[in-house]
Amino acid sequence: MNENVIILRYGELYLKGNNRSYFENLLIKNIKRALNSFVFSIKKISGRYVIYGFDTMLFNAIIGKLKKVFGLVSVSPAFEIKTNIEEIKNRCKTYAKCLEGTFRVTTKRADKKFPIKSDEFSAIIGEVILNENENLKVDLYNAKTNITIEIRENGCTYILTKNIQCCGGMPVGSAGNGLLMLSGGIDSPVAGYMMAKRGLKLYAIHFHSFPYTSVQAKDKVVKLKSILEEYAGDIKLIVVPFTKIQEAIHINCYEEYMITIMRRMMLRISEKIAQKFHCTTIITGESLGQVASQTVESITVTNNVVDQLPVLRPLIGFDKVEIMKIADEIGTYETSILPYEDCCTVFLPKNPVIKPNVKKAVTEEEKFNYEYLIEEAINNIDIIE
Amino acid sequence: MIYFDNASTTKICESSLKYINEFSVNNFYNPSSIYKQGADNKKEIDAVKSIIAKTLGVEFKDNIIFTGSATEANNIAIQGSIKKNFGKLLFTEGEHPSVYNTASYLKNKGFNVEFIKLNKNGEADFDDFAKQITENTSFISVMHVNNETGAINNLDKFIELKKNICPNAIFHSDGVQAFGKLKYALNNDIDLYSISAHKIYGPKGIGALYIKNKNKINPIIFGGGQEYNLRSGTENIASITGFKGAVEEISYNSDNVKAIRDYVIKNLEGDFKINGNGSPYILSISYKGINGETIVHMLEENNILISRGSACSGSKVGNRILSSMGLPNDYVKGSIRLSFSKNNTIEEAKIVTQKLNECVSKLKGM
Numbered sequence: 001m002n003e004n005v006i007i008l009r010y011g012e013l014y015l016k017g018n019n020r021s022y023f024e025n026l027l028i029k030n031i032k033r034a035l036n037s038f039v040f041s042i043k044k045i046s047g048r049y050v051i052y053g054f055d056t057m058l059f060n061a062i063i064g065k066l067k068k069v070f071g072l073v074s075v076s077p078a079f080e081i082k083t084n085i086e087e088i089k090n091r092c093k094t095y096a097k098c099l100e101g102t103f104r105v106t107t108k109r110a111d112k113k114f115p116i117k118s119d120e121f122s123a124i125i126g127e128v129i130l131n132e133n134e135n136l137k138v139d140l141y142n143a144k145t146n147i148t149i150e151i152r153e154n155g156c157t158y159i160l161t162k163n164i165q166c167c168g169g170m171p172v173g174s175a176g177n178g179l180l181m182l183s184g185g186i187d188s189p190v191a192g193y194m195m196a197k198r199g200l201k202l203y204a205i206h207f208h209s210f211p212y213t214s215v216q217a218k219d220k221v222v223k224l225k226s227i228l229e230e231y232a233g234d235i236k237l238i239v240v241p242f243t244k245i246q247e248a249i250h251i252n253c254y255e256e257y258m259i260t261i262m263r264r265m266m267l268r269i270s271e272k273i274a275q276k277f278h279c280t281t282i283i284t285g286e287s288l289g290q291v292a293s294q295t296v297e298s299i300t301v302t303n304n305v306v307d308q309l310p311v312l313r314p315l316i317g318f319d320k321v322e323i324m325k326i327a328d329e330i331g332t333y334e335t336s337i338l339p340y341e342d343c344c345t346v347f348l349p350k351n352p353v354i355k356p357n358v359k360k361a362v363t364e365e366e367k368f369n370y371e372y373l374i375e376e377a378i379n380n381i382d383i384i385e
Numbered sequence: 386m387i388y389f390d391n392a393s394t395t396k397i398c399e400s401s402l403k404y405i406n407e408f409s410v411n412n413f414y415n416p417s418s419i420y421k422q423g424a425d426n427k428k429e430i431d432a433v434k435s436i437i438a439k440t441l442g443v444e445f446k447d448n449i450i451f452t453g454s455a456t457e458a459n460n461i462a463i464q465g466s467i468k469k470n471f472g473k474l475l476f477t478e479g480e481h482p483s484v485y486n487t488a489s490y491l492k493n494k495g496f497n498v499e500f501i502k503l504n505k506n507g508e509a510d511f512d513d514f515a516k517q518i519t520e521n522t523s524f525i526s527v528m529h530v531n532n533e534t535g536a537i538n539n540l541d542k543f544i545e546l547k548k549n550i551c552p553n554a555i556f557h558s559d560g561v562q563a564f565g566k567l568k569y570a571l572n573n574d575i576d577l578y579s580i581s582a583h584k585i586y587g588p589k590g591i592g593a594l595y596i597k598n599k600n601k602i603n604p605i606i607f608g609g610g611q612e613y614n615l616r617s618g619t620e621n622i623a624s625i626t627g628f629k630g631a632v633e634e635i636s637y638n639s640d641n642v643k644a645i646r647d648y649v650i651k652n653l654e655g656d657f658k659i660n661g662n663g664s665p666y667i668l669s670i671s672y673k674g675i676n677g678e679t680i681v682h683m684l685e686e687n688n689i690l691i692s693r694g695s696a697c698s699g700s701k702v703g704n705r706i707l708s709s710m711g712l713p714n715d716y717v718k719g720s721i722r723l724s725f726s727k728n729n730t731i732e733e734a735k736i737v738t739q740k741l742n743e744c745v746s747k748l749k750g751m
Contacts, residue, residue, distance in 0.1 A: 211682030250751055347751070 003077035004056065007158060008049040008066065011073040011168065026171040027071045033233055034065045045152060046110070052080065063164060068231045070169035070197050078160035083111065083151055089128050091159055092147070096132035102139035103129065107149045114151045125149065167197060172233050175199030178312065179274040180283040181266065182206050182237070184221045184340070187285030187315055189228055189332040190323050194314040195283045196232035203277050204228075204235050205270050207242035208382075212347075217340035222384060227332050237384040238273055242266075245373050246347060252367040256353040259293045260361055263302040269374055271306050273381070280309060287315045287323065292352040301356045386688045387733045391584075392532055392562060392667050392724030393692055398586040401630030405588060408623040416620040417611060426622050433629040434593075440632055441578065441595055442570025450612040451593050451625050455561045455581035456483035458594035461616065462557045462577040463487045463526065465602040467496070472521035477501045477509035477538070478709040479531045484559055485705070488526070501527075503709045507536030507661030507669075515546060522551040529563035529578075533706050533722060534660045535667030537567065544574045555601060561592075565635040566666055576601065582624070586726075587631030591624035639665045642725040645734040649723060652738045655745040658716055660707060665725070671712055672719035675748040680721050683744040689737050692722045 010027060031042065031049065040054040040062070054062060059077065066075050079095075081087050092105075105125045107118040116124065125147075126138055150158040178200035180192040196202050206221045218239065225237045242265075249261050270282050286294045293302070303311055315323055327333035388396070408429075414422035416430055430451070438445035452458040464487060476488040478500045492498035502513040509527050518525070527543050530536070540558055547554055557577040563569060565585035571578055578595040582588055596602055599613055608617025643665040650659060653670065660669035672680070677693040684691055707717050723737070 211686060212676070212679050214678065214682055247751065 003059070003079050003160075004052065005078050005080040005158070006051040006059075006062065006066065007076045007078050007160065008051065009073045009075070010048075010071050023071070023171055023174055026173050027069075030069055030071065030171050030173070030233060031066070034069050034230075035062060038062055038065075045154060045156075050080070050158075065230075067164065067166050070167055070199070070231065071171035071174075072166040073168055074166055075164050076160040076162055077164075078158040081157055081159070083114065083155050083157045085116070088149065088157055088159070089125065092125050092128055092149075093132045095147070095159070095161075096129040096136065099129070099133060099136055099145055101144035102137045102142070103145040103147060104138060104140050104143040105129070105147045105149065107151065109151045111151045111153045111155075121149070167231065169197035170199035172196050172199060172231075173201040175201075176281075177201045177203060177277065177279040178281045178283050179270055179277065179279040180204045180235075181270055181285070182221055182224060183285070184217060184224065184336065185285070186320075186327050186333060186336040187287060187290075187323055189224045189285075189336060190326045190330070191283050191285035191312075191314050192228050192235075193231060193326070193330050193332075195312060196228070200281070200283070202228065202232045202235045202283075203274075203279050204237045205273055206237060206239050207266055207269075208239050209243045209246050210241075212243065212246065214340055216338075220335060220338050220340055223335050224332055225384070227330070227335065231330065234385070236277065238277070239382040239384060240269055240273070240377050241380050241382075242377065245370065245377060248368045248370070248373060250347045253364040255349040256351055257356060257361060257364045258347060258349050259352045260298060260301055260356045261364055263293050263298075264305045264361060264365070265370060265374065267302055267311070268305050268370075269377060271309055272374070272378055274309055276378075282306065282309055282311045284311060284313050285315055285323075286313045287318050287320070290320060292354045295354055297355040297357070298353075301358050301361050304358050304361075386690065387729075387737055389689065389691045389723045389725060389729065389733070389737055391726035391729075392535075392722065394583045394589060395586045395726050396728065397583075397588055397627070398631060398634055400633060401582075401587050401627040404626035404630045405623045408626045412622070414622075416622055417609065426620075430620055430622065430625055433625050433632075436629055436632050437580070437593060438595075440565070440635060441580075443595065447613060448597060448599070449593055449595050450616045451591060451620065451628075452616055453590055453592065453618075453621075455559070455579050455592035456481075457616075458579035458581075458592045459483040459557075459559055460487055461594055461602070461605055462579060462596075463491070463524070464605045465615070466524055466555050466557070466577070467491065468523070471496060471523040473517075473519055474498045474524040474526075475501060475514070475517055475522055476526045477503065477528060479503050479507060479509060479534075479536065479706050480526065480528050481532055481559055481561070484526055484528065503536075503706065505711050507531055507534035507663070507706070507710050509538050509543070511542060511546075514543060518546060518550050520551055522547075522554045524555045524557070526557040526559070528559040529569070530560075530567060530664045530667075531661060531706065532562050532667070533704075534669040534710070535562070535664035535724075536661035537563075537663035540569075540575065541572050544572050548574060562664060562667070565632065566637070566639065567664065568637045571595065582628040582631050585631045586634060588624045588627040591621060591628050593628070636727070638727075641727060642666050642729065644731060645725050645729055646723075648731060648734045649738050649741075652735075652742075654742040655749065657719075657745075658712065660710060660712065660720070668723040668725075669707075670721055670723070671707065671716035672721075672745055673716050675719045675745065675751075677718060677720045679748060680719075680741070680744050683747075684737070684740055687740045689740055691737075692724075693720065 040051050043050050105122040107121045109118045148160050180202050182188045182204040208218050225235050229235050245265050253261050414426050416426040434449040435445040488498050502510045504510045527538050555576045560578045561581045564580040576597045581592045604615050611617050646665050646668050656673040658671045681693045704717050
């Protein structure tokens with residue numbers, strides 16, 4: 001027996017005062033986009049949305065999509081029926097047959113014209129259910145099934161028994177655009193997920209070093225993008241041809257500084273690409289101390305090349321295992337650990353510098369015409385929608 | 386485009402396609418159905434088995450089953466043979482993952498599984514085999530031709546020793562890279578031999594297992610009892626006849642691929658080693674200090690398809706087979722495999738060799 005509507009709840013949007021309608025409109029847009037492969041309708045009832053008119057066969061698939069829409073706190077499958085005492089009783093009778101163990105009934109009466117008081121009505125319905133299924137027991141404190149009857153002012157009553165947690169957060173797009181540096185590893189997809197959750201619409205940038213890295217390495221990033229899109233909506237992926245820059249670094253620069261210089265080149269390109277696509281921030285998956293290029297000194301030297309935009313590092317204080325746990329939960333882990341070489345592991349120096357300094361990095365970079373190579377790379381980007 | 390990755394898979398031949406079409410569209414009937422059309426297809430399957438048996442140099446006595454792949458054939462051969470009271474099981478370190486990983490699985494389950502070392506030519510080391518084989522040995526699996534190096538194991542020699550020491554042990558060989566390429570009549574003491582269609586211009590998704598004595602083997606999947614109850618599932622009549630098309634075209638004339646292989650070896654430049662020297666269809670090369678995967682992609686840019694020699698990229702994962710042969714680590718990572726077919730030409734070999742030399746020279750300077 002499938003419920004015929006889904007009630008959607010959103011929480012944090014309430015905090016936004018005068019901007020509330022802006023956030024709500026974005027949320028509705030994101031919900032519609034998440035469900036664009038389904039036929040359904042949506043309506044608003046006092047601080048909630050209700051989805052109806054869908055094929056109940058697709059119930060679980062729809063719930064699965066909704067759980068990934070940032071801004072939604074929880075969803076509940078429900079029966080929507082006309083407010084009519086007999087009809088409510090009949091529906092609960094049918095429902096009683098599917099129940100087992102203990103239950104409780106809670107009535108919420110927004111429609112004060114409804115003739116029976118909430119507690120009284122709960123008791124009546126409880127009795128109806130018990131009469132229908134003698135194996136059930138009432139437990140007001142620790143019931144297996146909590147049946148909520150919401151009698152609304154619009155003439156509808158909702159009967160619901162489940163509350164499914166969603167991701168929370170803010171509607172994607174409410175915080176503007178951010179450019180995610182997406183490597184293909186475990187961390188960067190998680191960083192993107194976290195910032196999308198706070199409302200950033202994501203663009204992603206990936207550095208591709210064919211033939212040193214494979215088509216599979218790029219395909220892996222495209223796959224990660226598509227997993228992130230389940231949460232963050234459409235993501236434009238900008239693939240930057242990075243081979244010539246890497247070769248130039250390898251040939252010209254002091255080996256210990258190769259990674260530092262490479263990161264500086266990536267950030268320079270990222271800032272230019274971010275501005276080109278109207279992104280107001282760059283997002284990286286850096287976590288303090290995880291590798292040589294993620295010490296405070298290394299981050300200082302790499303961050304030094306970004307002039308205009310803030311670089312957000314949502315994972316900076318996370319342990320690897322914590323990041324892996326989130327990656328697993330959001331479904332990127334399995335793809336991230338596929339063993340394709342990425343640009344960060346090509347020409348890996350034996351002893352990368354742990355405490356680089358800006359002066360030395362600048363000296364190394366002066367050994368080749370990186371500005372020309374950066375411009376050439378940007379002119380040859382590949383955009384994957 | 387030049388395709389030098391034929392040990393991976395080959396382009397299907399016309400006659401296979403013709404049979405597949407015929408038995409998909411016109412004679413699509415279930416071979417287990419009791420009406421005439423079904424019975425006819427059952428007979429057709431037996432006819433294909435007879436042809437395969439003949440190619441293996443054995444008489445067809447309901448001793449061949451079709452499988453969904455050679456991987457499946459190897460799994461049935463090993464897992465289907467296993468008995469609780471089994472003594473030692475011997476495998477070589479050169480086995481294909483479908484054998485090697487099955488052996489590792491059994492080892493983890495508590496079976497007494499041991500691996501025979503490889504010599505520097507990539508063959509299973511006969512001295513090590515002689516050292517490890519005991520009266521208590523119950524199962525032996527020695528691949529015929531190695532898929533990465535082309536090294537050929539002299540099965541008759543291994544069987545001879547087995548007959549003296551543990552005559553009742555079951556002897557299996559993975560014959561995927563040998564069948565249709567290396568002329569060999571199955572030794573009468575081979576119990577199980579696995580083959581595949583798509584390595585010899587047949588369709589993918591069809592393999593076969595020769596089983597000398599069906600009483601010694603149990604099914605590993607259960608169902609409608611097809612293939613003498615050893616491989617349930619509706620018989621894939623289209624692919625089985627597609628297999629026939631490929632077998633009918635076997636010629637054993639390897640002069641062309643030999644010439645290609647010799648040309649490449651003679652004209653290669655750089656610091657390299659050739660791994661193994663057996664099958665003319667396979668050439669495994671290891672370059673010192675450069676990455677095999679990068680070579681593969683550089684050639685790909687030049688419309689040349691080859692495969693890397695190591696199982697996985699990056700510094701973390703090496704190559705079991707080449708390492709087992711004693712190849713130093715700085716060569717293992719720089720390994721590639723060229724594998725040839727009857728469709729390749731010397732002109733192609735010239736282009737590939739030239740491009741390969743150019744790539745290696747560029748990477749050497751990196």
